[in-house]
Amino acid sequence: MLSTVQEIIGLRAAQLYIVIFVFITVCYSVSCLFSYFRPHLRQLPGPFLARFTRLYKVYISLKGDSHIEYQKLHDKYGPIIRTGPNAVSIGDAAMIPEVYLQGSLYQKSSYITGFTFTIDGQSMENIFTSRDAAQHKIMRSSVAAKYSLSSMLQLEPLFDKCIPLFVAHMDKRAGTAIDFGEWLSWFSFDLTGLLSFQEMFGFMDQARDINGAIGAGWATMTYGAIVGQFPAAHKYLFGNPTLVGILDRIWEKNPINMIQQTAYAAMKKYDLEKPTNMRGDLLEYLRQKQLKDSTIMDEREIMNNILIFFIGAVDTNSTALRAIFYYLVKTPRTYVTLVQELQDADAKGLLSDVLSFQEGQKLPYLQACIKEAMRMHPTVGSPFDRVVPKGGAVLNGQFIPEGTDIGITGWVTQRDKAVFGADADFFRPERWIEVDEMQVRRMDKNMLAFGLGNRSCIGKHVAMMVLTKTVGQIVRNFDMEWASEKEEWDTTCRMQVRQTGVVMRLTRRG
Numbered sequence: 001m002l003s004t005v006q007e008i009i010g011l012r013a014a015q016l017y018i019v020i021f022v023f024i025t026v027c028y029s030v031s032c033l034f035s036y037f038r039p040h041l042r043q044l045p046g047p048f049l050a051r052f053t054r055l056y057k058v059y060i061s062l063k064g065d066s067h068i069e070y071q072k073l074h075d076k077y078g079p080i081i082r083t084g085p086n087a088v089s090i091g092d093a094a095m096i097p098e099v100y101l102q103g104s105l106y107q108k109s110s111y112i113t114g115f116t117f118t119i120d121g122q123s124m125e126n127i128f129t130s131r132d133a134a135q136h137k138i139m140r141s142s143v144a145a146k147y148s149l150s151s152m153l154q155l156e157p158l159f160d161k162c163i164p165l166f167v168a169h170m171d172k173r174a175g176t177a178i179d180f181g182e183w184l185s186w187f188s189f190d191l192t193g194l195l196s197f198q199e200m201f202g203f204m205d206q207a208r209d210i211n212g213a214i215g216a217g218w219a220t221m222t223y224g225a226i227v228g229q230f231p232a233a234h235k236y237l238f239g240n241p242t243l244v245g246i247l248d249r250i251w252e253k254n255p256i257n258m259i260q261q262t263a264y265a266a267m268k269k270y271d272l273e274k275p276t277n278m279r280g281d282l283l284e285y286l287r288q289k290q291l292k293d294s295t296i297m298d299e300r301e302i303m304n305n306i307l308i309f310f311i312g313a314v315d316t317n318s319t320a321l322r323a324i325f326y327y328l329v330k331t332p333r334t335y336v337t338l339v340q341e342l343q344d345a346d347a348k349g350l351l352s353d354v355l356s357f358q359e360g361q362k363l364p365y366l367q368a369c370i371k372e373a374m375r376m377h378p379t380v381g382s383p384f385d386r387v388v389p390k391g392g393a394v395l396n397g398q399f400i401p402e403g404t405d406i407g408i409t410g411w412v413t414q415r416d417k418a419v420f421g422a423d424a425d426f427f428r429p430e431r432w433i434e435v436d437e438m439q440v441r442r443m444d445k446n447m448l449a450f451g452l453g454n455r456s457c458i459g460k461h462v463a464m465m466v467l468t469k470t471v472g473q474i475v476r477n478f479d480m481e482w483a484s485e486k487e488e489w490d491t492t493c494r495m496q497v498r499q500t501g502v503v504m505r506l507t508r509r510g
Ligand code: HEM
Pocket: 127, 128, 129, 140, 308, 309, 310, 312, 313, 314, 316, 317, 320, 379, 380, 384, 385, 448, 449, 450, 451, 452, 454, 455, 456, 457, 458, 459, 460, 462, 463
């Protein structure tokens, strides 16, 4: 083909390559120039490179510090900045209601494209990735009841099986320095298995990342963060069932396979045993739903829901737990206060052997520590992008054209000194307790830890149960100290902000 073209136009190979290169360079430069001058966006401040190309966002994603970068950018350029040819970041919580609280008016942008799963040879949208308002509504409402608070309380006996196991593992290692951050990941994976289909994977028992599942989950985050900038590429990469099929055969032990295979085995077991007691796990709910109406919940949809439960829960819960323990240990005064609250409640006979969720909810300092750590370290580090609807929007007096990706990150709004006070950069749980309701509401309006609106976190109740019960039970039993040679942890943002180097020493309290 190439040689025919050469013959026709009479060029040598080298000359032809130069022509192709020049042609592509000119096209790319022209499209960059168009991007730069995009009406209404060109007057917005922001980093120079971002005006031309999406590669700026890829660059800060790969650098791994976008959670910090967005803070710096807003400090430098103000509340509305241009972060891409067609992307804007907002740094003022006053604009949260416009972007996130208008039902489905502002649809999710394509930043989540890379997070679809291939199930039985078919690439499927899920609750997190769906950008079609009607499809998302059906998906979300079909499982909403299971994620409700009352339904989540049925899961409590499963927590009470897993948390004592975690405590026992900590007992075995008491007095030695351990990578507590890793342990939280292993605990979270095992717990999620129990809540999903009553099976633990054995991460805690083996004290290792089985099949490299947690590491591979992180690689998926990196893939998602980059492909989110070039969503059209996804269908040729991990959104391509043929490619995924080949990879699955070469790499049998990949984590999604591992979860799927364990889930299929658990489904078979469930069907065989036909349990009549209310087990409370997600699989039971989905199977029962399917029995009532298999058009809403077919076999693939069951697996889709199980996978999103895992992807939604494992890393987010462990990241939040790491943040809470880190800030408590690094601010010893707060650790002592929390121990005192737990001991006082214990002395009054208010606590069960394994702290119940309801008991934990009645401990104001515990709840304040959780909220404050999630303020200091929101799990998601990049803005949750939405698309400006038809007709455009006026934000802070600035017209933003329709089709623009627009987003806000909690890493900016949750450190706003005008709202949280001059000490907003410090962990101080008391800020949630010592003020009146009006100030709490004011601070809550800046909080994006679980997102807001119709795309906010559906798993918030599960998460609050994990955090309340786990933190309460560990702090109740152990003293903890920082045992890393390094003074600080390391944080890397690939959409989620993961921490490494959380080395601690736990000592059983007498
Ligand atoms: C501390 C733990 C957690 C944090 C901080 C967290 C955070 C978030 C945030 C910020 C969003 C909104 C993203 C956006 O607007 O684009 C979200 C959505 C979501 N989360 Fe969580 N999450 C946590 C735990 C969980 C758990 C335990 C589950 C499942 C059991 C879960 C499942 C989901 C799902 C399915 C969505 C998508 C909802 C939708 O688009 O309708 N999350 N989460």
